[in-house]
Amino acid sequence: MKRWFAGFAVTLAACTAVLLLPPSAAAQTPAAAYTPPRTREGQPDLQGLWQVLNTAAWDLQDHGATLGVPAGHGVVEGNDIPYKPEALAKKQENFKNRQQLDPENRCILPGVPRITYMPYPFRIVQQADKVVILHEYSRIIRYVYMNGNPHPEGPIDWFMGDSRGRWEGNSLVVDVIHFNEETWFDRAGNYHSDALHLVERFTPTGPDHMLYEVTIEDPKVFTRPWKISMPLYRRQEKDVELLEYECGAYLLKQEWAKPDSPYFNTR
Amino acid sequence: MRRWLLAALAVVGGVVVILPVTGRAAGGDPPQAFFRPDTPKFPQARTWVAQKAKLPPYKAPRTPDGVPDLQGNWNGPVGGGNDDLEEHEYVDVTTPPQESYVSDPADGKVPYTPWALAKRNEIRAGLARGWPGETGQRLYSDPSSLCLNGMPRLAFGGQEIIQRPAQVILLTANTYRVIPTDGRPHMSPDAKFYFGNSRGRWEGETLVVDITGINGETWIDSAGNFYGPNTHMVERLTRVEPNTIDYVITIEDPTIYTRPWTMTYPKRRTGTGAGANAGAIPNAVAAAGAARAADPYAKEVWENTCLEGNHDNVVLLKKLGFKWFDAVTPPK
Numbered sequence: 241m242k243r244w245f246a247g248f249a250v251t252l253a254a255c256t257a258v259l260l261l262p263p264s265a266a267a268q269t270p271a272a273a274y275t276p277p278r279t280r281e282g283q284p285d286l287q288g289l290w291q292v293l294n295t296a297a298w299d300l301q302d303h304g305a306t307l308g309v310p311a312g313h314g315v316v317e318g319n320d321i322p323y324k325p326e327a328l329a330k331k332q333e334n335f336k337n338r339q340q341l342d343p344e345n346r347c348i349l350p351g352v353p354r355i356t357y358m359p360y361p362f363r364i365v366q367q368a369d370k371v372v373i374l375h376e377y378s379r380i381i382r383y384v385y386m387n388g389n390p391h392p393e394g395p396i397d398w399f400m401g402d403s404r405g406r407w408e409g410n411s412l413v414v415d416v417i418h419f420n421e422e423t424w425f426d427r428a429g430n431y432h433s434d435a436l437h438l439v440e441r442f443t444p445t446g447p448d449h450m451l452y453e454v455t456i457e458d459p460k461v462f463t464r465p466w467k468i469s470m471p472l473y474r475r476q477e478k479d480v481e482l483l484e485y486e487c488g489a490y491l492l493k494q495e496w497a498k499p500d501s502p503y504f505n506t507r
Numbered sequence: 508m509r510r511w512l513l514a515a516l517a518v519v520g521g522v523v524v525i526l527p528v529t530g531r532a533a534g535g536d537p538p539q540a541f542f543r544p545d546t547p548k549f550p551q552a553r554t555w556v557a558q559k560a561k562l563p564p565y566k567a568p569r570t571p572d573g574v575p576d577l578q579g580n581w582n583g584p585v586g587g588g589n590d591d592l593e594e595h596e597y598v599d600v601t602t603p604p605q606e607s608y609v610s611d612p613a614d615g616k617v618p619y620t621p622w623a624l625a626k627r628n629e630i631r632a633g634l635a636r637g638w639p640g641e642t643g644q645r646l647y648s649d650p651s652s653l654c655l656n657g658m659p660r661l662a663f664g665g666q667e668i669i670q671r672p673a674q675v676i677l678l679t680a681n682t683y684r685v686i687p688t689d690g691r692p693h694m695s696p697d698a699k700f701y702f703g704n705s706r707g708r709w710e711g712e713t714l715v716v717d718i719t720g721i722n723g724e725t726w727i728d729s730a731g732n733f734y735g736p737n738t739h740m741v742e743r744l745t746r747v748e749p750n751t752i753d754y755v756i757t758i759e760d761p762t763i764y765t766r767p768w769t770m771t772y773p774k775r776r777t778g779t780g781a782g783a784n785a786g787a788i789p790n791a792v793a794a795a796g797a798a799r800a801a802d803p804y805a806k807e808v809w810e811n812t813c814l815e816g817n818h819d820n821v822v823l824l825k826k827l828g829f830k831w832f833d834a835v836t837p838p839k
Contacts, residue, residue, distance in 0.1 A: 398809075484701060489653075489654075
């Protein structure tokens with residue numbers, strides 16, 4: 241009787257523990273459910289043409305629709321971005337003045353992780369010592385080095401940061417530092433400082449799906465690390481390929497034709 | 508695309524000299540050096556055509572997919588860069604004497620129709636870079652000084668080539684091409700791109716890349732040699748030695764040229780043979796080479812920017828009155 245009860249209690253506790261796990265925690269360990277094919281070097285094979293299918297490019301958080309902006313569920317875990325009070329004020333200013341301030345409107349390198357969830361496809365190419373991410377947007381290349389070199393010594397201020405990768409099980413884990421303060425996270429004015437530190441995880445969850453998770457840390461702007469996650473979808477169209485979005489070329493051509501374009505005012 | 512920086516702007520006696528200076532040596536054009544007037548003439552197509560005629564037959568190793576293996580890091584042409592693709596003597600510190608990149612026609616000249624030659628000469632006379640024969644008017648600035656780039660200029664630089672089943676990937680420091688080799692057709696010619704629409708196929712030892720859908724909004728060099736929205740290009744890449752790819756590009760457009768014409772140069776495997784500009788600044792190149800050998804990051808490609816740091820130069824070019832270069836089509 242006593243032994244039976246003890247066994248029951250343990251089982252009950254285990255069940256309760258499973259039930260109490262948040263759904264996102266279950267989503268973090270899909271490797272058990274799916275084993276991706278391997279490359280010739282024996283790495284999990286993430287190669288191919290991928291794209292998000294969400295509205296994170298407009299706003300990382302829950303948002304309603306406005307003209308030209310589709311409504312969307314947020315991609316932030318818990319939906320709250322833990323800004324410090326003064327940083328929240330700046331985010332709100334950014335939002336108010338986003339037409340003038342959003343760096344995307346100047347066609348500069350859009351930063352990480354923003355480049356990943358902009359509405360353009362990207363191709364992943366794996367080699368033994370690096371993963372190359374080719375983005376259709378402005379033909380940007382992200383080199384994720386896995387050659388044993390640590391992050392180079394700073395200070396370095398790069399738009400796209402310095403990316404160093406490693407394999408954890410079936411996940412590609414990328415540590416990114418050495419950012420500048422020129423880029424945002426989305427069109428809603430969410431921003432960071434040059435102290436930004438990202439840990440990205442690309443985890444295959446099926447032949448045509450990956451989970452993309454990013455832990456975002458920036459002690460100058462946020463009170464604690466926070467996390468976004470979203471699925472990546474393998475593009476299915478026959479003959480799909482990366483085409484071209486030469487943002488800077490289109491922008492300059494447009495502004496050159498305007499008699500009094502503010503673009504040519506010295507900043 | 509991002510590599511060209513208008514890094515130096517000097518106003519001397521009313522003549523504005525705009526010197527594009529490149530960064531790391533992997534993309535679009537080779538790194539820029541400053542050349543003395545006594546620099547010997549750089550060899551290009553004429554010399555390379557004679558050299559390759561003497562090479563013994565070579566069969567490249569195969570990839571696991573059974574096609575010739577072109578993978579690795581390859582340099583662009585040795586020399587002064589593509590300031591002027593036709594043969595010329597010393598012009599200024601960035602334009603040393605150089606043979607033509609053109610192997611056909613044999614005279615090394617782009618076979619323009621009369622109106623197109625007049626257009627090229629008009630563009631050249633309006634560059635306002637202090638070259639002989641200029642009118643003093645400012646017409647167009649080299650599109651690459653506005654961070655625009657396209658074919659074929661991108662192919663005249665260093666590249667890493669990666670092959671995957673049914674595709675060839677060309678990486679430069681900051682841009683790329685992905686060339687499908689699965690036999691798919693071209694997109695509609697109405698879909699225009701700076702880089703065009705590339706389709707590859709293997710013919711024996713050679714990767715043949717057929718390019719259509721080019722928008723014609725950039726130049727072939729920095730001196731106004733141009734193509735147009737109807738131009739068709741065919742590239743041929745053949746490994747003719749273990750460490751050499753013979754690069755050949757044929758350009759065809761009956762609306763601009765009297766006949767198809769061809770440029771060629773050898774792509775040497777990075778780290779073998781002479782490096783770009785080695786003839787101009789041997790000591791500097793040697794010193795950089797020694798430092799790079801000891802640097803564990805030497806083989807990495809770090810962030811390259813163009814537009815990001817070019818705003819002041821773009822503003823200046825606009826204020827100086829340079830016009831936007833639109834694709835050129837024949838007069839009606």
